[in-house]
Amino acid sequence: MVIVEINNASASAKIALQGAHIFHYSRKGEKPLLWLSEISDFEVGKAIRGGIPVCWPSFGMNNPNLPQHGFARTALFEHTSTKELDANTTEVILILKHSEATLTLWPYKFELELKVTVSDKLTMELTTKNIDDKTFKITQALHTYFPVSHISDAKVKGLDKKPFLDALTNEQLTQSGDVVFEEEVDRVYQEVNSEILLTDKDRTIHINNEGSSSVVIWNPWIEKGKRMSAMRDEAYKDFVCIESANAFDDFRLVEPGKTHTLKATIY
Numbered sequence: 001m002v003i004v005e006i007n008n009a010s011a012s013a014k015i016a017l018q019g020a021h022i023f024h025y026s027r028k029g030e031k032p033l034l035w036l037s038e039i040s041d042f043e044v045g046k047a048i049r050g051g052i053p054v055c056w057p058s059f060g061m062n063n064p065n066l067p068q069h070g071f072a073r074t075a076l077f078e079h080t081s082t083k084e085l086d087a088n089t090t091e092v093i094l095i096l097k098h099s100e101a102t103l104t105l106w107p108y109k110f111e112l113e114l115k116v117t118v119s120d121k122l123t124m125e126l127t128t129k130n131i132d133d134k135t136f137k138i139t140q141a142l143h144t145y146f147p148v149s150h151i152s153d154a155k156v157k158g159l160d161k162k163p164f165l166d167a168l169t170n171e172q173l174t175q176s177g178d179v180v181f182e183e184e185v186d187r188v189y190q191e192v193n194s195e196i197l198l199t200d201k202d203r204t205i206h207i208n209n210e211g212s213s214s215v216v217i218w219n220p221w222i223e224k225g226k227r228m229s230a231m232r233d234e235a236y237k238d239f240v241c242i243e244s245a246n247a248f249d250d251f252r253l254v255e256p257g258k259t260h261t262l263k264a265t266i267y
């Protein structure tokens, strides 16, 4: 698998061209900010388990005609530029364009760009451009796997009183207090427009999203964890996914010639 490796004065990162998949980011002298399964395959055609899969042009099974989480996470992006903006900041651009294969799956001409800025923060700007003559609908996510000291220490703050869809029961509920993990969690929070924090014993991770009002919180817990591909049975204890999304009702319509950008900044 071809990867882009970045090392500057403030941080390091690794991005696979398959899926524009960031699978490592850490600030100098700090622990990695992304969780990566030790037994992930790194096999062509299979999504890497961990890091930040790009789910596009459909989140989950939001478009039942497409594979789960769309096709971008296993598609080969083109690495179009790397710029050293200063000693602490590197910008990488990766692009995916429609092809015969994507047009068969999804009949629209598009250009999808992921701009990754690696500094003391990790910033991702996922821009969808419609170069077709018909409007299309997208749902999507930057499906970030964050490592935690232990799942029972993890708390997600910033979602108190937010409505959410519990994807396990299909119920529409309202959050009360912090999100904690004592069982399988698979939820789509709505109307999210401020910073989210993930805390555990050792640190606080900040997540800021733009161009999005939905956030998916996911941990497979014990039973689903055992069924997941490329993941040890016990791995559910080690991570929480906080996904910067446009999912379900937060879909976006992109008109011909127009763009939509989903931006996430984490540190």
Ligand code: BG6
Pocket: 047, 060, 068, 069, 143, 167, 186, 187, 216, 218, 228, 243
């Ligand atoms: C999450 C979904 O976004 O991704 C979960 O909400 C799903 O339901 C998880 O299990 C992982 O999906 P996949 O396709 O990478 O195994």
